Amino acid sequence: xxxxxxxxxxxxxxxxxxxxxxxxxxxxxxxxxxxxxxxxxxxxxxxxxxxxxxxxxxxxxxxxxxxxxxxxxxxxxxxxxxxxxxxxxxxxxxxxxxxxxxxxxxxxxxxxxxxxxxxxxxxxxxxxxxxxxxxxxxxxxxxxxxxxxxxxxxxxxxxxxxxxxxxxxxxxxxxxxxxxxxxxxxxxxxxxxxxxxxxxxxxxxxxxxxxxxxxxxxxxxxxxxxxxxxxxxxxxxxxxxxxxxxxxxxxxxxxxxxxxxxxxxxxxxxxxxxxxxxxxxxxxxxxxxxxxxxxxxxxxxxxxxxxxxxxxxxxxxxxxxxxxxxxxxxxxxxxxxxxxxxxxxxxxxxxxxxxxxxxxxxxxxxxxxxxxxxxxxxxxxxxxxxxxxxxxxxxxxxxxxxxxxxxxxxxxxxxxxxxxxxxxxxxxxxxxxxxxxxxxxxxxxxxxxxxxxxxxxxxxxxxxxxxxxxxxxxxxxxxxxxxxxxxxxxx
Numbered sequence: 001x002x003x004x005x006x007x008x009x010x011x012x013x014x015x016x017x018x019x020x021x022x023x024x025x026x027x028x029x030x031x032x033x034x035x036x037x038x039x040x041x042x043x044x045x046x047x048x049x050x051x052x053x054x055x056x057x058x059x060x061x062x063x064x065x066x067x068x069x070x071x072x073x074x075x076x077x078x079x080x081x082x083x084x085x086x087x088x089x090x091x092x093x094x095x096x097x098x099x100x101x102x103x104x105x106x107x108x109x110x111x112x113x114x115x116x117x118x119x120x121x122x123x124x125x126x127x128x129x130x131x132x133x134x135x136x137x138x139x140x141x142x143x144x145x146x147x148x149x150x151x152x153x154x155x156x157x158x159x160x161x162x163x164x165x166x167x168x169x170x171x172x173x174x175x176x177x178x179x180x181x182x183x184x185x186x187x188x189x190x191x192x193x194x195x196x197x198x199x200x201x202x203x204x205x206x207x208x209x210x211x212x213x214x215x216x217x218x219x220x221x222x223x224x225x226x227x228x229x230x231x232x233x234x235x236x237x238x239x240x241x242x243x244x245x246x247x248x249x250x251x252x253x254x255x256x257x258x259x260x261x262x263x264x265x266x267x268x269x270x271x272x273x274x275x276x277x278x279x280x281x282x283x284x285x286x287x288x289x290x291x292x293x294x295x296x297x298x299x300x301x302x303x304x305x306x307x308x309x310x311x312x313x314x315x316x317x318x319x320x321x322x323x324x325x326x327x328x329x330x331x332x333x334x335x336x337x338x339x340x341x342x343x344x345x346x347x348x349x350x351x352x353x354x355x356x357x358x359x360x361x362x363x364x365x366x367x368x369x370x371x372x373x374x375x376x377x378x379x380x381x382x383x384x385x386x387x388x389x390x391x392x393x394x395x396x397x398x399x400x401x402x403x404x405x406x407x408x409x410x411x412x413x414x415x416x417x418x419x420x421x422x423x424x425x426x427x428x429x430x431x432x433x434x435x436x437x438x439x440x441x442x443x444x445x446x447x448x449x450x451x452x453x454x455x456x457x458x459x460x461x462x463x464x465x466x467x468x469x470x471x472x473x474x475x476x477x478x479x480x481x482x483x484x485x486x487x488x489x490x491x
Contacts, residue, residue: 024162026100026314028070029086030056033078033107033131048106049074051168051241055104058249064314065102078107080130080146087154097160100312106242107131109169112142128169164312168245235281235288235295244297247277252309259329260485265310266325268454271299275458276330298458305451305458323371324485326450327420327457331482334361337421339488340398346488348410355408356380356399356419360482363393364423369450373415373490377446391423410490417488420450425480428457457481 032052034045056072059065071090073082083105091101108129127145134144155163240246248270251257257265257273274297282288282295299305306326311318339346341354348354358366366389368381381389381399391397400406 024098024100025095026065026069026102027091027095028056028059028065028102028104029090030059030070030072030102031078031083031105031107032072032074033105033129034074035076035078036108036129036131036133037076038132038134043108045107047236047238047241048168051106051245052104054241054249055106055166055245058253059102062249062253063312066314076131078130079132080144081132083128083130083146084150084154092154092157095158095161098162100162100164100314101158102164102166102312103155104166104168106168106245108133109167110145112145112147128167162312162318166245166248168242235285243278243281243295244274247274250277257309259332260322260324262322262325264308264319264321264325266305266321266328267299267307267309268305268326268451268458269328270309271297271458272328272330299455303448303451305454306447321447323369323418323420323446323450326447326454327369327422327483327485328454329483329485332484334482335359335421335423335484337419337484337486339486342488346486348488348490350410350412350414350490352410353407354410357396358391358399358421359394359396360391360423361393362423362425362480362482363391364425364481365389365427366391366397367422367424367453368399369420369453371418371420371446371450372413373417374413375446377449388427412490414490417490419486419488420483421485422457422481422483424457 030052032049034047034049034052036043036045052072052074056070059070060067071086073086087103091103095101105128110127110129112127127147128151130144130146132144155165235243237243237246251270251273252265255261255263255265257270259269259272278295278297288295306321308319308321308325310316336357336359338357339348339354340357341352342348356368358368366381367379368389370378370380372378400408
């Protein structure tokens with residue numbers, strides 16, 4: 001079995017949109033740039049065509065797209081002219097306002113010199129590499145690539161559609177070309193160097209903030225989910241294909257990423273599902289484990305956390321996410337959350353006094369939200385940014401504590417509310433969130449605020465890569481956390 005590395009591949013982008021009132025039409029363009037006639041044998045990507053076939057099948061069998069609405073371009077036919085033409089004719093001219101559009105690309109990615117000055121961080125445009133690219137090392141090379149600037153212009157007229165983009169290609173850094181037990185003649189890289197100078201050694205690449213150095217910078221109003229952080233590798237298995245793509249499809253097939261089992265899958269849930277599987281895979285494969293940098297799918301901007309991936313099914317009207325969709329039920333079996341003083345089914349009468357009892361198998365820091373029946377959100381703990389609430393492993397913690405100086409009393413509005421409990425094993429800075437709740441005791445807009453929290457929870461420590469004494473990358477400090485929820489009723 002062979003393994004291939006792909007750096008920061010598997011990007012998926014979606015436009016943020018207003019809910020439609022009726023079922024929308026749908027179109028998909030699926031590209032598998034597997035053959036590069038002008039590149040050497042080691043640069044051919046037979047797996048890209050297979051990935052494209054799998055994705056097209058997924059759209060038809062799982063998302064109920066009509067086969068006639070899914071256009072597939074593979075092999076050496078995936079030229080720049082063919083891709084641009086298909087975007088214009090199949091996606092743009094073939095759709096109307098409100099339609100659901102999917103663009104998938106599997107193949108090489110690269111970086112080319114920025115021409116318009118919008119890449120202030122590194123002076124490079126990210127680019128997709130069509131099959132007719134030439135091995136040219138001067139400024140003329142850029143005409144063979146499909147840059148992020150060009151893609152932005154192509155999709156700009158589609159802002160009134162519901163656009164999902166899935167890009168399974170490298171677009172920065174270097175790759176390692178051999179995997180465990182693999183024949184080096186059978187390994188392919190998905191990064192094609194342009195006319196730029198050779199990339200530095202991986203351990204010499206400075207760590208960049210994914211929020212400022214990503215493909216989605218070029219697209220206003222979109223969200224991005226990437227297979228890995230900018231300095232990480234994304235991997236491909238000779239049997240499974242792209243590990244990120246494999247689990248991306250698997251998570252949406254039979255609702256495996258529906259962590260709270262309510263029939264909806266948010267981006268937060270999908271990322272939590274992907275991270276669990278990609279990190280587990282990396283730990284089980286020696287060559288990935290030895291890199292010591294992790295394999296961590298990520299998303300941005302923060303507002304994407306509350307969006308539902310399942311909305312792209314052809315027969316699915318957009319829905320609002322439940323609070324427990326936005327804060328995924330990760331390691332929920334390690335937590336206990338219950339009401340003391342409530343009646344059967346966690347029912348409370350107006351003015352009832354009650355307490356909340358929590359426990360966790362692992363010690364850490366407690367964040368507790370109350371989502372009320374009218375959708376208002378209140379952060380119960382921590383209520384002081386200077387005094388985080390700590391919980392000891394396997395010990396019960398009853399809230400409020402006597403030292404808190406207040407009681408919890410059931411109050412209006414009547415109806416179903418929800419408690420959301422998160423325990424992080426490391427301190428995570430939620431000062432901005434706490435400051436927001438100080439200004440208004442109960443804030444409207446639970447979806448937006450929980451989305452911000454979920455994004456901070458998943459990304460708070462990803463910008464703190466650390467190094468060994470030798471200067472090599474030693475990994476990324478991703479937050480370790482658990483979450484669960486509990487419904488209650490005020491009568």
